[in-house]
Structures are given as C-alpha cells and as structure tokens.
Amino acid sequence: MSTVLSIGELARASGLSVSALRFYAKAGVLTPHVVDPRTGYRWYADRHVDAAVLVAAMRRVGTPVKEMAAVLSGTDAHGLLDRHLGRLEKGLDDARHELTRIHRLLDARAARECTIVLRTTDLLTAFGSVRFAADADSQFPVLRGCLLETDHDVLRLVTTDRYRLAVGTVAVLEPPDEPISAVVPCTFLDDAAGLLGRHDTVTVVVGVDSVTLRCGAEQLTIRLVDGAFPDHRSLSPLDCGIEHTFSSADLRALLADAGDRVDLGVLESGEIVVGSPATEQPARFHVQVNAGFLLEAVNALPGEQLTFQVGGPITPLAIRPRSVHTSDPASAYSLLMPLQPVALT
Numbered sequence: 001m002s003t004v005l006s007i008g009e010l011a012r013a014s015g016l017s018v019s020a021l022r023f024y025a026k027a028g029v030l031t032p033h034v035v036d037p038r039t040g041y042r043w044y045a046d047r048h049v050d051a052a053v054l055v056a057a058m059r060r061v062g063t064p065v066k067e068m069a070a071v072l073s074g075t076d077a078h079g080l081l082d083r084h085l086g087r088l089e090k091g092l093d094d095a096r097h098e099l100t101r102i103h104r105l106l107d108a109r110a111a112r113e114c115t116i117v118l119r120t121t122d123l124l125t126a127f128g129s130v131r132f133a134a135d136a137d138s139q140f141p142v143l144r145g146c147l148l149e150t151d152h153d154v155l156r157l158v159t160t161d162r163y164r165l166a167v168g169t170v171a172v173l174e175p176p177d178e179p180i181s182a183v184v185p186c187t188f189l190d191d192a193a194g195l196l197g198r199h200d201t202v203t204v205v206v207g208v209d210s211v212t213l214r215c216g217a218e219q220l221t222i223r224l225v226d227g228a229f230p231d232h233r234s235l236s237p238l239d240c241g242i243e244h245t246f247s248s249a250d251l252r253a254l255l256a257d258a259g260d261r262v263d264l265g266v267l268e269s270g271e272i273v274v275g276s277p278a279t280e281q282p283a284r285f286h287v288q289v290n291a292g293f294l295l296e297a298v299n300a301l302p303g304e305q306l307t308f309q310v311g312g313p314i315t316p317l318a319i320r321p322r323s324v325h326t327s328d329p330a331s332a333y334s335l336l337m338p339l340q341p342v343a344l345t
Helices: 007-014 018-026 045-061 065-073 075-109 120-133 184-190 192-197 248-255 291-300
Strands: 004-006 043-045 114-119 143-151 154-158 164-171 181-185 203-208 210-215 218-223 244-246 261-267 272-274 283-290 305-310 317-321 333-336
Touching: 004 007, 004 218, 007 018, 007 043, 018 043, 018 045, 043 045, 045 065, 065 075, 114 120, 114 164, 120 143, 120 154, 120 164, 120 184, 120 192, 120 203, 120 291, 143 184, 164 291, 181 184, 184 192, 184 218, 192 210, 244 248, 244 272, 248 272, 248 283, 248 291, 248 305, 261 305, 283 291, 291 317, 291 333
Parallel strands: none
Antiparallel strands: 004 043, 114 203, 143 154, 143 181, 154 164, 164 333, 203 210, 210 218, 244 305, 261 272, 261 283, 305 317, 317 333
C-alpha cells in the first residue's frame, strides 16, 4: 500500500526545502500525488522520495530544470547527465584560463617599477639632515629606516624615533608615473654614500619589495622594510604659534654645556629665549626639550639661521631653516617632543 507524505515530510526525506519542492511542482519536475482542492496543500507518494533525492543531487551540480524532468522520465537520462558534465568541465577549464590570466595581470601590476631621478648631492644633503632622528637600536625596523615618498615634484625623506622627527626634501628631476612610498634601512643609504659621491645623478627604482639606486653602470639594491611608517603628515608644522629666529652658531655654543634638558621661555613680547637667561619680561609659557636632541637637530639642518616655532608648553618644537617657509609642500623641518616640565630654579 502506498504511503502518502506531506510536503514537509518529503522535504526532510530528500534534503530539498519546502519552497524548492513548491518550485519543482510548478515546473512539472515533481508533480504531487494529490493536491487538496480546498486548501491547495500538496501530498506526495513514497515513490516521490527517490525522485526528490535525485532532483536534490542534480540541483547541487546545476542541472537545468528541463533536463531534470527528462532524466526523471528516463529519456536518455545518462546521456543528458554526461552532456551536462561536459559543460561543467568546459566551464571549469574556461574558469582556470581566466583565473590564470587574472594572476598574470596581478603579477604584472605588482612587478611594475616606479623610478625617479635625483641629483646625488641633493639626496646626500637631505639624508644628512634627517639621519639623526632614526633609532638604530629600535626593535621596530621602520624606526631604524628612512621613509621615501614623493609629493608632486619633490621626494621627501622622513625619519623618527617617536620622540623626534626629521624631514628633508629633494627636488625630483624626473618624477615617477605613480606616487612612491617606501621605507629603506638607514644603513643602506649610509652604505650608498660612496656610490652617490662618484656620480652627479641617481635613478631610484622602487619595486614591489625592493629599492635600487642606479648610477651609470653601478647600482645597489636593498629589500624594503616591512611595517607601517608612523603618520608624520599630521605633525607637519603649520603657520601658527610663536616663531623666533636664531643664529645656528649661537645655538651650538649655547647648547654645548646645556646638560640633559634645555628650557625655552616664550615671553609676552613673542620672543623665545633659550636657556632662560635673566630677563625682566614675564614668560607666557615654557617648553623643555632634550638638549642633546636639540643640538643634533641644529647640527643637521642647513643654513646659518634657524627658525623655532612653538604653539604651547606641550606641543612639539618645530625647527626649520629660515629660508624655508612652512606652507611650502617641500618644507624641511625637525620636530622635538617636549619633556615633562620640571620646576625652574
């Protein structure tokens, strides 16, 4: 005697959902044994279980609905399935070819090199103005490195140990097709000084994982440093705060015996005095910085006069050559983080 199954029971027995069984009923693939004329409820016979299991299997391999009905009717069932398998194999073969092409496109994109041409003296000068701010002993490779990034027709060199930051710039003779941003070990640029000193220009070639310096027939290559370089742009000094210009020579003499820290007093008049010399003018606020760091920055920056810029007792001290204006995108400067203030005696 035939068993009558509800649509829910057939769904559990076959693995097809109730909505899928309704779809295949409308498509004529799995016609119910009987449909209640009053409620429209579908009932199935036990013979539908094997058919529904076959439909579920054909559904998983993407068999067209029309071919499902033909397979169930026994009309060239094996031939239909073999032809469908052939279509699947061809589609898979096409997909393999297309994915291979995509991989090649990605590899070509990654392998594309960007090049810039610089004067070697400019590169050496810029690196010399930032070398001091890298931390040779840091456990983080990026803090032992130098960031090379292009900005229009300028190459910017940046180093930082998180307590100070130095930026130098080089005019680009031949700019790259795409922006460059890469970190190289400072020791690589140290080692390159001899090569650069023998030539007038250098071509910097930045690849996906290396940078090469080419001077004529000579070249040096180094692997790029992994890791994200700290965001220096947010610390770039703006035309705000109090500025004062000092003689580089006077600063060197003053800082030679300054001890561990040096105080910068910002007077009500807007003058900045270094080392808190005796004055009757009241100080608006004081900024204290590491004296050794300040001396290194003064020695590294070019020019006979340096401009100090400070916005408050806990904001970084910005130092730049007087001839370079902060609104210029090619500005070179150094930043020193202030120390925790101590009482002045």
